[in-house]
Amino acid sequence: MEDKIKSGYLYDFYGELLTEHQRSVYEMSINEDLSLSEIADSLSISRQAVHDILKRCDKLLSDYENRLHLVDKFMNIKEDVLRINELTAGDSSDDTLAEISRISQLILEEL
Incomplete structure (x- = not known):
C-alpha cells in the first residue's frame, strides 16, 4: 500500500x-x-x-x-466484499445472488 x-x-x-x-x-x-x-x-x-x-x-x-490490526482487518473485509460483488455481478436472476450482492454493497458503503 x-x-x-x-x-x-x-x-x-x-x-x-x-x-x-x-x-x-x-x-x-x-x-x-x-x-x-x-x-x-x-x-x-x-x-x-x-x-x-x-x-x-x-x-x-x-x-x-x-x-x-484494525486497518488490516478493514482491508481484508473490503477485499472479500469486493470479491463477493465480482462473483455475484454476472448472475442477478437468482434471488439469492441478488440478495448477497445487495448486502455486500451495503457493507462496502459502510466501510
Missing part, C-alpha cells in the same frame, strides 16, 4: 488517540499535503519540530496498528 494512503488509513482509525497538536500537524501533512516548511510557518514552529512530530505520529499510529 502506498505510504500516503496507508498513513491516511492509520490516521482515520487511530488519529483520535493523538494529541490535538499532533493531529493538526499530521492533518496538514497528510490531508492538506503541506511541506514541512509550510506547516512550520503556519504553526510558528521549526521545520525540525514538524519533522519530529510527524515521525512520532507515524510511530504511534504504526504501534497501534501492530497491536490492534
